[in-house]
Amino acid sequence: MQPDVLTIHRFYQSLLGEQAAELIAERVQKYFPLQPGAITVGLGYSLPYLDHLRNEEKEGSSACYLAFMPAKQGVCHWPSINDSRTTLVDPYHLPLADSSIERLLLTHALEHANRPANLLREAWRVLAPGGQVVVLAPNRLRTWSAAEATPFGHGRPYTKSQLFGLMSEQMLAPDAWDTVLMQPPFTWPGATKLMRASEKLIGAMGRTLGGVIIVSARKQVYGAIPKGTAKVPAVPVLTRSP
Numbered sequence: 612m613q614p615d616v617l618t619i620h621r622f623y624q625s626l627l628g629e630q631a632a633e634l635i636a637e638r639v640q641k642y643f644p645l646q647p648g649a650i651t652v653g654l655g656y657s658l659p660y661l662d663h664l665r666n667e668e669k670e671g672s673s674a675c676y677l678a679f680m681p682a683k684q685g686v687c688h689w690p691s692i693n694d695s696r697t698t699l700v701d702p703y704h705l706p707l708a709d710s711s712i713e714r715l716l717l718t719h720a721l722e723h724a725n726r727p728a729n730l731l732r733e734a735w736r737v738l739a740p741g742g743q744v745v746v747l748a749p750n751r752l753r754t755w756s757a758a759e760a761t762p763f764g765h766g767r768p769y770t771k772s773q774l775f776g777l778m779s780e781q782m783l784a785p786d787a788w789d790t791v792l793m794q795p796p797f798t799w800p801g802a803t804k805l806m807r808a809s810e811k812l813i814g815a816m817g818r819t820l821g822g823v824i825i826v827s828a829r830k831q832v833y834g835a836i837p838k839g840t841a842k843v844p845a846v847p848v849l850t851r852s853p
Contacts, residue, residue, distance in 0.1 A: 790821025
């Protein structure tokens with residue numbers, strides 16, 4: 612069952628959610644460096660991460676940030692002090708022209724998709740050639756994917772190899788990956804204060820130990836046809852022999 616927008620919002624207002632958002636946002640920033648004039652769209656519930664990206668932009672930057680939220684999830688106003696840049700969408704039919712945006716962030720989106728390949732195919736459609744998509748998904752192998760008190764404990768979790776395979780099939784070639792949230796989602800007092808230190812301590816034991824997988828990929832314009840795309844069948848032709 613997909614959490615609604617209020618449930619996710621409340622999580623990010625909690626101490627655990629605030630610390631988790633800060634750690635994830637810092638990793639997302641590594642994959643989305645400053646790019647004046649770029650259009651960045653967040654699909655799912657990406658508000659904490661879009662806030663971080665906007666805050667890192669230089670004053671007067673022409674970069675544009677938009678938040679698309681699936682209709683089943685619900686929508687909320689964002690940002691809080693300006694005109695709203697959020698809208699309800701059908702994630703399989705985004706209100707964007709072909710090759711119209713440079714960057715796309717999927718968070719709390721892919722794990723809830725009934726047709727994940729179709730969702731990624733739509734991401735491919737709206738990205739400009741060479742455009743970048745960053746996908747956040749719960750790590751199937753870690754405890755965050757089983758913690759129903761967090762948004763990461765709902766939907767279908769993934770392993771790194773599963774994400775790489777799924778994205779590659781849709782001509783979104785992964786070029787970098789990482790995991791974050793090394794510490795399990797403890798809720799006892801003081802646990803959140805240890806999360807930042809745990810990133811280094813637990814991360815030193817293995818790169819795959821984080822509760823959330825982050826995969827960055829680029830749109831391929833030339834390559835194999837995306838899996839599932841209709842192909843024209845070969846028709847035999849009769850010819851007269853000489």
